[in-house]
């Protein structure tokens with residue numbers, strides 16, 4: 259099937275069952291090939307066709323004047339970005355490393371938007387010279403851009419990142435539109451609105467405006483409220499200038515992901531509907547609209563599987579010791595209440611266990627007590643040699659290697675089906691060898 263024929267991500271029970279079944283097939287193939295074994299202890303997997311269907315559902319949900327980019331921070335492996343590029347999306351980058359990766363993967367400068375809050379002179383100069391769009395975080399950065407002004411190419415879309423200060427979502431660390439957030443120009447702070455209008459009036463090359471309300475934990479209503487504020491600001495600026503100088507509104511990413519079940523909720527269509535209801539200007543075609551989704555594209559299309567090394571009892575409670583902990587499930591280990599993930603248990607051949615549920619702890623390999631994947635979680639009885647699957651870990655779980663205890667960054671495989679329905683595993687990232695790890699540790 260060609261990419262363009264891919265249907266948007268299905269949501270019926272039958273389709274969900276299909277996705278669950280494919281995860282089991284991937285796991286069994288990994289065990290069969292030795293990609294998981296008593297020496298290959300942990301690995302990550304991406305269901306490539308499902309990523310493509312997710313992208314198709316994104317494109318379907320919005321009109322053609324929406325230009326979608328993928329936030330590379332969510333999954334920055336070159337193969338992950340290559341899938342995105344082949345589906346026609348652009349790439350949002352937030353560091354020199356992500357920018358380099360995007361260019362190496364073949365994104366052309368006009369398909370890249372650069373959002374780092376701490377942009378250095380060198381990277382700014384490079385962005386200006388190559389025509390890469392970027393969002394200015396603060397007035398000092400504007401001064402820096404002005405000092406490089408001779409290099410500004412008209413094809414760079416440049417604008418300010420705005421913090422509409424509409425409040426926090428459920429996870430403070432993910433909320434970028436609080437009154438004191440480190441990101442963007444704080445719109446409600448005294449004098450900033452006037453100063454922004456003045457900057458746009460003075461510099462006709464400021465043609466875009468950007469906001470990203472926040473990521474996981476922010477309700478759609480909060481995201482919509484923040485974008486509404488920024489669209490109103492864009493219209494006010496254009497009115498003050500007397501023409502439509504701002505022609506691009508970048509509404510960021512942030513669609514939350516459901517970590518409680520296989521269901522895709524909210525969907526891109528849900529979000530598009532809420533935006534259409536409250537901000538019809540986004541759909542009128544008067545502005546080009548950019549998006550920067552990350553987690554909602556990759557999270558549910560990837561999982562980690564880890565071998566169980568030992569099981570024991572402590573204080574009367576069963577504990578399974580595995581090889582996936584803070585080195586890959588970093589947020590889950592450090593903020594377990596905010597980043598709880600679903601776990602499933604499979605036997606040593608990859609058959610899912612469905613026995614009586616027993617409350618158990620599932621631990622990682624790191625040498626600190628909080629290195630836990632779950633505490634007191636009802637799961638089928640786990641035994642040594644079993645595999646534990648960490649669901650919905652396709653975004654932000656491969657880009658957070660944590661080198662405590664000199665543990666390697668895990669290997670990751672892209673999984674596809676061949677003509678006969680068998681699973682094909684491609685190495686997207688080799689697990690680090692001990693030599694690699696020691697070279698990084700120094």
Ligand SMILES: Cc1ncc(COP(=O)(O)O)c(C=O)c1O
Pocket residue numbers: 329331332350373470472473474510511512513550551552553554
């Ligand atoms: C500027 C910007 N855009 C997009 C994203 C992607 O957010 P998400 O992965 O929640 O879609 C982030 C995430 O931190 C971000 O900071």
